[in-house]
Amino acid sequence: MNTKARKIILDCDPGHDDAVAIELAGKHPAIDLLGITVVSGNQTLDKTLNNALHLVQHLGLDVPVYAGCGIPMIRQSQVIADDIHGKSGLDGPVFSELEIEAEKEHAVQFIVETLRKSDGDITLVPTGPLTNIAMAMRLAPDIVPKIKEIVLMGGAYQLGNTTPVAEFNIYVDAEAAHVVFESGAPIVMMGLDLTRQALCYPSIVERMRKIDNKASKLFSDMMGFFNETQKRIFGWDGAPLHDPTCIAYLINPDCVETKDMRVKVEIRSENCYGQTICDFYNVNKEEPNAKVGVKLNTELFWDILEEGLRQYD
Ligand code: BDR
Numbered sequence: 001m002n003t004k005a006r007k008i009i010l011d012c013d014p015g016h017d018d019a020v021a022i023e024l025a026g027k028h029p030a031i032d033l034l035g036i037t038v039v040s041g042n043q044t045l046d047k048t049l050n051n052a053l054h055l056v057q058h059l060g061l062d063v064p065v066y067a068g069c070g071i072p073m074i075r076q077s078q079v080i081a082d083d084i085h086g087k088s089g090l091d092g093p094v095f096s097e098l099e100i101e102a103e104k105e106h107a108v109q110f111i112v113e114t115l116r117k118s119d120g121d122i123t124l125v126p127t128g129p130l131t132n133i134a135m136a137m138r139l140a141p142d143i144v145p146k147i148k149e150i151v152l153m154g155g156a157y158q159l160g161n162t163t164p165v166a167e168f169n170i171y172v173d174a175e176a177a178h179v180v181f182e183s184g185a186p187i188v189m190m191g192l193d194l195t196r197q198a199l200c201y202p203s204i205v206e207r208m209r210k211i212d213n214k215a216s217k218l219f220s221d222m223m224g225f226f227n228e229t230q231k232r233i234f235g236w237d238g239a240p241l242h243d244p245t246c247i248a249y250l251i252n253p254d255c256v257e258t259k260d261m262r263v264k265v266e267i268r269s270e271n272c273y274g275q276t277i278c279d280f281y282n283v284n285k286e287e288p289n290a291k292v293g294v295k296l297n298t299e300l301f302w303d304i305l306e307e308g309l310r311q312y313d
């Protein structure tokens with residue numbers, strides 16, 4: 001492992017774009033993937049966990065997988081995104097029988113213990129609802145100063161995708177998102193304004209497919225399904241590859257331009273529950289708590305993804 005590689009814990013709910021984030025983080029020399037923690041989100045926890053294990057096995061990754069929270073912190077109902085990701089949460093690819101298992105330890109415990117033992121050099125990368133991260137912060141507030149950075153996919157400073165104003169990961173567990181955004185940990189937020197610039201058009205799928213290894217084959221199998229649902233629901237000709245933007249940024253920060261903003265999560269309003277209120281112009285004159293992604297260098301982003309996929313046999 002490259003000693004300068006960025007140590008990360010990927011907290012995810014695979015999910016097609018989470019799966020691409022795993023592919024990108026799995027073998028890239030700039031990333032040291034310490035563990036994959038799983039949360040319910042795109043599908044129920046049994047399914048997102050199953051998908052994470054299949055991905056790790058299929059890609060031949062030597063990375064432990066931990067099951068985390070299966071229900072939000074406060075909300076009674078679990079919102080899923082089966083319209084976008086299908087019945088399994090990762091419809092499209094066909095995997096061989098599962099031969100590996102999740103670790104016995106709970107994901108939240110793993111996050112707490114790993115941060116406690118660290119030298120403050122671990123970055124958390126949440127690409128699903130923030131339940132596991134918020135629970136870890138509540139269970140062990142002493143870990144917060146140990147977090148190097150949280151680079152998360154979630155929120156929007158303009159338009160939502162689950163309600164007119166709320167993005168899915170935040171909407172599913174807005175109380176958890178509130179805990180994380182108010183924690184004081186350094187946050188980089190890749191919201192929809194940024195990730196909707198990562199549109200994976202058929203020409204990109206074709207470019208990646210030509211790499212012709214197991215990771216690129218998996219990528220095109222997944223994108224076949226994902227591109228179809230995104231077209232049907234949102235009308236995009238290419239699906240936004242939300243979650244891998246976090247990993248790409250860690251590999252090469254030049255691919256995302258950010259702007260400092262004070263971000264608050266709405267948890268009380270009926271119409272606006274889950275909205276990330278981002279003070280773009282700092283009209284409230286408050287100290288920013290997040291670097292928010294505003295501009296993606298798409299060419300560089302696809303180059304980074306290609307480089308990541310090329311690491312596999
Ligand atoms: C986010 O929601 C999920 O469906 C995706 O995996 C992504 O993390 C986009 O709103």
Ligand code: CA
Nearest residue numbers: 015018127128
């Ligand atoms: Ca996700």
